[in-house]
Amino acid sequence: MMNAELTPLVEVNQQNIALVFCDYLKSKKIAAQVAQSDKGYVILCDRELHDHAKALFEAFIQNPHHDKYQQAAWHQGKVTELTDSNDNLLTVFKRNFLAHAGMVTLTVFIACWLVYGLSVFGFAMDMFNSLKFYSSLSVESVLSAPHRLFTPALFHFSLLHIAFNTMWWWQLGGAIEKTQGIRHLVLVFFVSAIVSNVSQFYVSGPNFGGLSGVVYAVVGYVWWMGYLMPEKGLNLSKPVIGMLLVWLLLGFVDLLPVNVANTAHLTGLLSGCFLAYLYSIRHKQAQNK
Template sequence: MTGSSHSLQPLVSVHQHNIALLFSNYLISQNIESAVQIEDEQFVILCSPERYEQAREIFNEFIENPHDVKYQQAAWQSSETTNIVQNGPSFFSTIKQQFLAHAGVVTLSIFALCWLIYLGSILGWQMTIFNEIHFFNKLSVAHFFENPFRLIGPVFFHFSLLHIAFNTMWWWQLGGSIEKVMGKAELIQLFLLSAIVSNLGQFIVSGPNFGGLSGVVYAVVGYVWWAGWLAPEKGLVLSKAIIGLLLFWLLLGFVDVLPVKMANTAHLLGLISGCFLAWLRFANPAKHIEK
């Protein structure tokens, strides 16, 4: 950069190191002096006081779509490095901060509950926990009022480390994005709708012995997929390659060539639930543009 950070003015602070560097480099590419410093475990972007208002306008545009190609190009083309004050947070602290920053309280609560139940199951209480939260043995109004949690309970129970790692990774990534963009209420509604529909469908097909967040994961996939198609300005995007891979995995489950038994009905109904809710939200352009 071309100047001392002491002569620069704080513009904005962000939680993510890479976002701060990306934007600072872009300002430099626009001939605006910039630097990044760490303060209270946040990354403060500094800019030239004379160009503050212009930098603020550029940031407002940047934050709408930080993955735009022009910002990446500026980072690659910049021959200078953005200085960062040393003695910042540790690597672990930065990772934790980024993990928590991406997801809201709903996403993190469900993530944590899944892992707590899984830890309990591997510590010797697997059958005890499963018997407490599995789906109803028989559907009836009496059984529902006796233990309504069983309607969604199976989504929290996982049978292996790979099973829970795969499901909670996607839940954190996509559920976190939905919560940040659309709010807690929307994610809760999506979670409850997909959990109930996928559990009920799987019970009808195979009985009560199933579990896992996969139906809900396919719901958030479907929601983000259709939101990206119907309302791209929301910034909820999933690449075609990822969508294709997950749909192919769904198909493999139905043709029964996988070495593990899949809750295929739950996956399919979850996907349909997510697509349906996204369609309700975004099919009317005038409705979601106003929000």
């Protein structure tokens, strides 16, 4: 509950814009919250600091995807309440969870948790044998069961494993789908799943699983899109990028307490970076025609 008296500052039609700026105001010690209206989302701020908040918004709207705004959102680390206080926490969480994720993001998310749930209830070996990579990679094996090229990404070995992977998938996959559409996320998912699975197979054999290769691909894609085409609205803060790259490095030097598919992580990251680079090149070529 905020003690400051709040007054409407501005109304916007994009939920993410309202949430990011609200978090930025909080990082500046200005009380703020977002309320849903009939036409969009109203940002409320401290009445006494209204003029200062207005000046900050005018600067924000010129470049809403600047790193400082995204970092403020990360530092807040909580969901902003969008409606009145009659909504319980679960209702608010579901609304925000679904608002951030599109059809592809949710489909992969649900598929991973469905497979994990069946594994927990006694079907682990059945699920793994149905989804695992080929014992021997050949044209014949691919033609007979093409789904095995990507389905190892849906199988996870522990609660921590699936929680970590699906959290990042929801955050970054959802951002890609919301800003660039279904087609781009589908491409990133299938290309990175196939590339990371094939490369991991050649290094360690068929006994692996998890969405990690795809997760590192969406990390690479968002990272490079933010660098190459920041106007598209995809970016990742440097501390987060640094943390994930350090985790990747620790896996290669064998300092992690769990078995890690290092090759899948690396090739997934590279495939995501490459897809972002390829998109930027094709976009510039189309503009020059």
